[in-house]
Amino acid sequence: MYSVMIVDDEPIIRKGLKKIINWEDYGFKVVCEARDGEDALELIKEYSVDFIVSDIKMHKVTGIELLREIREMGLDTLVLLLSGYDEFSYAQEGIRLGAFDYILKPIDSQKLKNILINASNKLTTKEEKDREYNVNKVISGEKILYDLLRGKNLMMMDEYISQYNLPLIKGKIQVAIVEINEIIISSEDLTENDEWNHLNDMVNELIRKVLEKSDIGCFSLLDSDFGRKIIIVQADKEIEISDLNKSFINELNSILKVSNEELKTKLNIGVGSAYNQIYSIYKSYLNAKEALKYKYVLGTNMIINVSELAECRQERFVYPxxxxxxxxxxxxxxxxxxxxxxxxxxxxxxxxxxxxxxxxxxxxxxxxxxxxxxxxxxxxxxxxxxxxxxxxxxxxxxxxxxxxxxxxxxxxxxxxxxxxxxYSLNQSDNIVQRACEYVLNHIDEDITLTSIASNLNISKNYLCSIFKQQTGENFLEYATKAKMERAKILLKRYDYKVYEVSDLLGYKETSYFSKIFKKHTGYTPAEYKKIII
CATH class of the missing domain: 1.20.120 (Four Helix Bundle (Hemerythrin (Met), subunit A))
Structure with a gap:
């Protein structure tokens, strides 16, 4: 059996995924589940997972970020992304990052079965190749390059260049980071727009076109976070550092000008110092990151060279x-x-x-x-x-x-x-604060005084007494208030039936849940849902 992890921030979705088909009929077994990408990354350390089914948009770490982290860890786990119709650009980004496939919600059981058949075939083929060649997980050249930029495994650089054919030459090196200002300052919702994906591609094309026509002989362009790119330029040992820096700045000015005039797009460009050896690649990268911070002081749509910031640091602005x-x-x-x-x-x-x-x-x-x-x-x-x-x-x-x-x-x-x-998260009493955090962390569960007292290793009577004393309300009132606020969000954001919300929040009787909800809000759940819509 191939092992499966289900990742979704809604328990009702996770439960539905486990029941929608008989996984074992297709050679799979659900071994664990996580409420978001952060939990999933922790579980990956405990379980050997072959196949991950993950929602794209979640709290904390999203499905795309989870996929990126998995790839940066060097894992080739198959990842199936769950996507809404309004999240198609995210799904495209996921495919670019190496997602196995994506499936639209609500999930069609037959489509899921077909995907599992394909996944099983791929995993079987992979196992056969691994046995035949005894090959460890493949580390991509791009992943290695990212590590080198962050100062990791520098002692292995020569070996990596030879083994993975990295685009690095022994000589001078300089790094710049380019941001597409409109994408960086926009909310997460806007990054779903295909227009941003097109703009991202257009800027990449512009950078390559300018540098290919330049006197700079060797350059690499890497996509970083959405809307950000990393440019690495290199020159022979004979070329002076000042000449490399001057040439690079000239080309970056050309990129900035064309972007403004033709693409009507503002760019923020941070430039690191040029160094004599490629082993200093991480220094130039960190310089570029430092330079970009000064956009908050110097303004946007400009080139900020770290070597020109000394006066700014000393006289103009020292951020507190x-x-x-x-x-x-x-x-x-x-x-x-x-x-x-x-x-x-x-x-x-x-x-x-x-x-x-x-x-x-x-x-x-x-x-x-x-x-x-x-x-x-x-x-x-x-x-x-x-x-x-x-x-x-x-x-x-x-x-x-x-x-x-x-x-x-x-x-x-x-x-x-x-x-x-x-929500009494500012309590000086550690026990009370931990009790409040427990309630909010387990809001989608059947929270009882017994369970929370056991978790905190104290008696129920003591918890009731100190909770009332510190917060001014008893424990049941606090938990009910939190659950009703959670219910309002579920009814507002998701297409849940009233009984589904009731079940999700741990209420066995929908009528009892509706009664409490009306007492808290003045409306029945159905009335509230109608008003919101």
Whole structure:
């Protein structure tokens, strides 16, 4: 039997996938399941999985990111992507990354059976080849190149160049990172648009066309994250570093100009220093990443050369990163002084940027992203009980005054802190906070006082007493409130029947669930669903 992992953030989907066909009839057995890509990556370490069925869009790590991580780990596990009609560009990206196949939801059982037949044939062929040639997992040249850029396995470089025919020559080397600004600043929803995929391809074609006509003899172009590319240029030992840098900057200026004039597209380009030896490839790559950070200070649609940033670092802008970290920690803890800290950070950054509203907009768009990224890393389950979309997708484009920026920031972050407090995640008592986190992490299960007390290794009476004392509500009230908020999201976002939501949240009687829902919201689930629609 070939082993199968099912990955989906909705338990009802995972349950349906296991039951839609008899997997063993086709030589497969479901050995584990995960609620998102992050869990799946942990399970891969425990199980030897041959076939993965994964939803494309999930919390934390998506199906595409899971596939990318699997490939970067050097695994050739077959991955079947579950895709909605509005996620077709994601499915295309998955195929590009090496997905075995994709299937549209709702799932047709016959199509799934046909895919399993093909997968079984491929796995059988693979086993035969492995036995015949005793070949270990193949590590792609592109994967090795990514590792070298990150400073991994540099001592093996000569061997890799020979064995995998890497496009590297011994001599001078320089790296640049190119961002398509429209894609980078857009929300995740926009990356689903085929227009962005076309633009991504057009920029790749432009870069290759310019560099192929240049005097730079050797270059490589790698796709990084969506909307980002890595350019590696090299020159013979006889060429001076200054000449390589000058030539490269000239060609990057040509790329920037053509992109603006012909593609009507803004690019952000970070350029690392040029080095004498290819073993310093990772240094130039890190330089380029560092240079790109200064787009928040210097502006977008330009080339930022790390070698020209010394004056900027010393005189123009030293970002108060420690204050940002303190602010994020205060927000995560739900502290009341978070908003005053935010105002202070805004004032300091505004002063450093000479009150340039455009640059302040760019900087605080990134700061807000950092805040939410860290909050959701700590409390990922919040998205299960609260619709964060309106808060998370804050942007400052079109905001013209510092006062407007401050008001928008304060309103936005204040709402986030309210949510953290509402679910008592700011409790100083560790037991109470752990109890709250347990409820939210297991919201789709039948949560009982006995199960949570056992998990925390304390008595039920003590838990009830301290929970009421610290939060002002009893444990059952808290768990019910969280489940009803989760129910609202399920009814709003997904095409679930009322009984399906009731079953998903652990309520055996739909009528009882409906009664509690109406008490909490003022509407029956059916009425609420109708109003939302």
């Amino acid at each position: 990163i420690e204050k940002e970290k303190s602010l994020i920690n205060a927000i995560i803890a739900g502290k009341d002084d978070s908003l005053s800290m935010l105002k202070e950070l805004l004032k300091e950054v505004a002063t450093m940027l000479n009150f340039d509203i455009f640059k302040i907009n760019i900087t605080f768009t990134q700061i807000v992203y950092n805040i939410y990224n860290n909050v959701l890393k700590k409390y990922s389950f919040l998205e299960d009980v609260y619709d964060l979309s309106k808060i998370v997708k804050i942007g400052f484009l079109g905001v013209e005054t510092l006062e407007d920026i401050e008001n928008k920031l304060i309103d936005n972050i204040a709402k986030l802190i309210e949510i953290i407090k509402e």
